[in-house]
Amino acid sequence: MNELLKLHGYLYGNPGAYGLTEKGQQYAEEKYHSRGTGGYAQYNPSWETRTWSDETSAALKADMEANPGGFEAEDSLTEEEDTSTYEPSTEGIGRGDDDVPQPSWKGLAIGGVVVGALLIAPHVKPFWNNKVKPAAKRLRAGLTKQESVEPTDS
Template sequence: MGKSATVLGREIGKTGRQMNVLLHRYGYLTGEPGAYSLTDKGEKYGTQEDHYRGNVRSLHYYRQWTTTIWSDETLAALLNDMANAPTPPEPAESFPDDDVTVAEAEPVGATDRGAPDSTGTRVDPRMVAIAAALLVGAKAAQIAAPHAQRWWSETAVPTTSRVLKRLKRQDPSDNDAET
């Protein structure tokens, strides 16, 4: 069964991004974040698959992306490389916060919450999840706004007007008789 870098990372207490940095440093990947490709060494353990999703009416969707699936033996090979290397190899290319991501990674079972951000403060993953949910809700409201506006003007207002007209047309003597 194939595993993503995120799944591999969970097994040793790393994120998917940290795993990709490690795979890059130890020669399994080449390229840069978001555009990695397999090296000859990486092709022994992983496969890449291209995906396409087209929605020509919206520019907000990615139409093409590549996923890398790693074999079950990848983690053992990477850990073996890490154990046998006297010092961690330097990255071939420098990426923003590349060294911080791997060097300051929290161990499994760390008691404090969140990883440090660029200012050195800890970020609570629950707050990140709440912020993401709020952003998704705001985007959904933005997408739904034209539909809601059309429903309001084409359905709600005319129906309300008809009901009000019917109520006004009712005979006032019928209302007096009921009381």
């Protein structure tokens, strides 16, 4: 949608950093937000939001019918000259690069066991002391009582 709005002159900029043009300011309101909690900059994000009016869709539809090529087509830029077009890089995808190690199932299983052990470790000692040891003592006491209770022949 942002690319369409940019193509017809409502936005300028690149993905992640768009702004309103004069034409876009007629149809949208832009607000600046900041958490501003103090401390380090990474803990204080700021961002802008745009709220488009209901008339935007009608205006955009009229622009699309009047100029199907968009606002940038009027600038007579060819695709080779236009450097503002965003295209994701496909470099390295699907080539089977040998220098990138692939995880094996064995490595993943070992990693899972290690993570599981780290998560369970804090619970093992209390379980041993509060459940297993008392149960073993009761079982031992029960077995020793049975041995001493056996009748003797007189």
